[in-house]
Amino acid sequence: MLTVENIHAGYGPTSILQDVSLDVKEGEIVTIVGANGAGKTTTLRTIAGLITPTSGRITFCGEDITRLRGDQVVDRGITLIPEGRQLFPDMTVRENLLMGAYRRAARDFQDERLEEVLDIFPRVRERLHQTASSLSGGEQQMVAIARGMMANPRLLMFDEPSLGLAPIIVSQVFEVVQQIAAKGTTVLIVEQNVYSTLKVAQRGYVLENGRVVISESAEDLLQDDYVRQAYLGI
Amino acid sequence: MTTFLQILLNGLMLGGLFAIVSIGLTLIFGIIKVVNFAHGEFLMGGMFITWLITTQMGLHPYAAVIVVVPVLFVMGALTQRLLIQPLMSARDDHIQIFATVGLSTALINLALLIFGADIANTPPHGLRAPLEFGELRLLTGQVMIFGAAIVLVIGLELFLKYTQTGRAIRAVAQNRGAAELMGINVNHIYVLTFGLGAACVGLAAVLIAPLYPTSSNIGTYFVLTAFVVVVLGGLGSIPGAFLGALIIGEVDALSGYYIGSDLREAVVFGLFLLILILRPSGLFGARQNLSHLS
């Protein structure tokens, strides 16, 4: 479904990603594991069209999307739920969700979609008319996920969805990710919570200093001595 | 007593005038975070076009709205696209200030070149005729301006709240990065917003032209007060600017009568400095719009 081939990308003159290749198949949950600053966020932002790679190729469902702008990538069915939630603070929860369905294709079905999404997040439904900034961190994260789903993407990318949340909320986030995948949306996820992520994912990549150093099934990664030592602290 | 009421009424009308001039300025500032120093010159351009249409074609000045508003929209949109947008990647915000100040000067000189230094009087077509309420008097044109200002404020608020494009404009102002993730083309939104802000001042121009003589420096006269209004109203808040304009209108009218007409400006700008020192977020502070300044 998504194929990233040998991309190099960064910010201005500083190159971060070095020859990164990965692929995600339809219906999978794939994770990217790596230390702080390894380039995980950069990878997701590059796929989302917010950073243009200096070389390499990204294809999605057979189409070359390497040089598309962010809004065009959203139209193709890829949505990124960013690190740190990034809600529109002075808008209501409902308005935030509607912004998720901004693009033409999603806008025509926004009302039906809103109902579907709110069924998954009953807490969000209760908060629909509050401003986003008045919600707790966990509620805000749920709104961020719900907003990402409003675009009805085929590939949903999560960047650190459990960051800064209480353990009980973290497990809710993982449940939601699984629920989304079960409904047929493909997932690419970056998480600090490596163990829990590998439990729900089918495959994973390990990124170090902007390079993919390991690519394995999630099961094998959980057994891998190096991964256990470096990322699972076992 | 009648005199006092008349002065209050004059102040109210003046407030409506300041409001309609300021709304576009505060919209552009609130969303794009650019202070458009050429705002007054947009007003001047719109007034000259109104004058041309009224005198050359013998039409009612308000008929000019169908030309002036679209022309100003395009002018604003082009300013954003050709002048501001190329400078936005430049980290230094001051460059944008120089750019709009430069545009302002260029437009004044262009007006001098085309229209000379003479004053252009737009035929009022009855808009300077007084409306009498007992002993109180108002000009028809003033009442029209006041009504238009109210309609414009309400219209813009509804647009920003209840249309998807309006929400996208607010989204860009509140979190630009997230707006991009929603698939909002931020540059398009900026071009649209600058166009809208300029179109608002175009509407103001059509309404003001029959009441005030048009000259190349008329923009400076109005826009200084507009800056006071925008700051008072909380930088970027449209209802705030409206209320701010009413306050400044009253201050202007009252101080003009009781303190002396040559001191009105001193009072208004004294108040301006006081607000900047005591309540920099404005009386009705829209705190989010200031966050980037601190």
Ligand SMILES: Nc1ncnc2c1ncn2[C@@H]1O[C@H](COP(=O)(O)OP(=O)(O)OP(=O)(O)O)[C@@H](O)[C@H]1O
């Ligand atoms: N806007 C930016 N401009 C310049 N360099 C950046 C920018 N954002 C990130 N970097 C650099 O790029 C490198 C990779 O950052 P990235 O955010 O992709 O890492 P990450 O793997 O997501 O880390 P974390 O786990 O901390 O989120 C880092 O060295 C970082 O300093």
Ligand SMILES: [Mg+2]
């Ligand atoms: Mg990151």
